Amino acid sequence: MDRPMKGTDGYSSDTSLGPKKGRITFWVIVVIILLLLAGCGAVALYVWNGLRPAPEGEAKRVEIERGMTAFQVADMLEQQGIIRNSFLFKYYLRYKDEGNKFQAGIYELHPGMTNDEIVAKLNAGETVKPETIRFTVPEGYSILQMAEKLDKEKLADKEEFLRLVDDPKLPADSSVLQSIPKDGKLRYRLEGYLFPETYEFPKDSTLNDMIVRMVSELERKLNELPEGWKEKMAARGLNFHQLMTVASLVEREVVVDEERALVAGVIYNRLAKGMLLQIDATVQYALGEQKERLLYKDLEIDDPYNTYKYEGLPPGPIASPSLASIEAALYPAKSDYLFYVTKKDGSGEHLFARTFEEHERNIEESNRTAKRNGGGEGAQ
Numbered sequence: 001m002d003r004p005m006k007g008t009d010g011y012s013s014d015t016s017l018g019p020k021k022g023r024i025t026f027w028v029i030v031v032i033i034l035l036l037l038a039g040c041g042a043v044a045l046y047v048w049n050g051l052r053p054a055p056e057g058e059a060k061r062v063e064i065e066r067g068m069t070a071f072q073v074a075d076m077l078e079q080q081g082i083i084r085n086s087f088l089f090k091y092y093l094r095y096k097d098e099g100n101k102f103q104a105g106i107y108e109l110h111p112g113m114t115n116d117e118i119v120a121k122l123n124a125g126e127t128v129k130p131e132t133i134r135f136t137v138p139e140g141y142s143i144l145q146m147a148e149k150l151d152k153e154k155l156a157d158k159e160e161f162l163r164l165v166d167d168p169k170l171p172a173d174s175s176v177l178q179s180i181p182k183d184g185k186l187r188y189r190l191e192g193y194l195f196p197e198t199y200e201f202p203k204d205s206t207l208n209d210m211i212v213r214m215v216s217e218l219e220r221k222l223n224e225l226p227e228g229w230k231e232k233m234a235a236r237g238l239n240f241h242q243l244m245t246v247a248s249l250v251e252r253e254v255v256v257d258e259e260r261a262l263v264a265g266v267i268y269n270r271l272a273k274g275m276l277l278q279i280d281a282t283v284q285y286a287l288g289e290q291k292e293r294l295l296y297k298d299l300e301i302d303d304p305y306n307t308y309k310y311e312g313l314p315p316g317p318i319a320s321p322s323l324a325s326i327e328a329a330l331y332p333a334k335s336d337y338l339f340y341v342t343k344k345d346g347s348g349e350h351l352f353a354r355t356f357e358e359h360e361r362n363i364e365e366s367n368r369t370a371k372r373n374g375g376g377e378g379a380q
Helices: 018-051 070-079 086-096 115-124 143-152 158-164 207-222 229-235 240-253 257-272 280-287 296-300 323-330 356-372
Strands: 060-064 105-109 132-136 198-202 339-342 350-353
Touching: 018 086, 060 070, 070 086, 086 115, 105 115, 143 158, 158 207, 198 207, 207 323, 229 323, 240 257, 240 280, 240 323, 257 323, 257 339, 257 350, 280 296, 339 356, 350 356
Parallel strands: none
Antiparallel strands: 060 105, 132 198, 339 350
16 A cells, blocks of 8 residues: 655645635635625715715705804704714715805705705805895875884784884984974974885884884985085074974975975975965874865864964974985075965976965966866865
8 A cells, every 4th residue: 555655854745735725715805805895885885875865855944053063064954854964964074175164044955955055055155034024104104104004014003103103212322313302292203204115124023123224214315415415404594303394394295306396495485484384284294184175174273283373394294205305305496486386187286476466376277277177176
């Protein structure tokens, strides 16, 4: 029987185990590679799933407060269901070098948005506009008319509005209110000082906010007047309250813009001569209602605003004047006119006169026009 050969070291040189060991090593390597691939796949799947858009859903409002970090934003977005995984989103932001430009505010985001869409919106500051209320104060409206309009539109309580416009503490720091007298003759303290304009306020605004804003708008509009207007006012011997009173009379008497300065001139001419102003609009204000036609008995109402009965200007404005009427009160047209009467032809224009006799002829002409157009005569 043959025996295995011995090597030079005296041991057997049998190599029959070599291939078996090689196969084991091979499979170990294969298993390790598979495990690594499986691990990488699991990580990749985790990352892919965590960064893909969340399931589609209804839009949500989220607020990014001033001073929040990008990581805090990420946590909030996950809590709101806008993103799937805040941990991965944080690293996504770091990889993209994003998050340092996020702007504070309230955003409308919805599940299903991509990460890039979310980042772009937060960077651009595309915040949700707050809900607002919008209303218009027409030129020539009185405080009472404003209160009734706001109450009708369910934007304010009429009585509360009327109470606040008489509050001496509101607004406290406005320079335009310094000349308002405190003699108690005013119907409403802020009459004439709430500028006629279309306003838009946040829905949660208080009546105080709205009133302060309207006074501030008057202050802002005054900056549009020609330079030196205060000196012009002082040279005419007026304080700001008196100027606004004249402007309100012009506003209520004039329809045609070109006549504002003419009517202002008539007012100043009559004041200079000590004549009663006899302005119908002041009687209507005293009555507290807008009558289409005044009766002779209406002209007898005992009220300081009745310029048919009391000399000089009324105690204060009777309405909110436009900037055009304020400018007309500052820069009246020079003329000798002392009278005017409305043309009753529907044009809204006036006939002006220097003497009472001429004025009477104008009244007759106006009434003839009214009869031709199917109208009647007024209180004159």
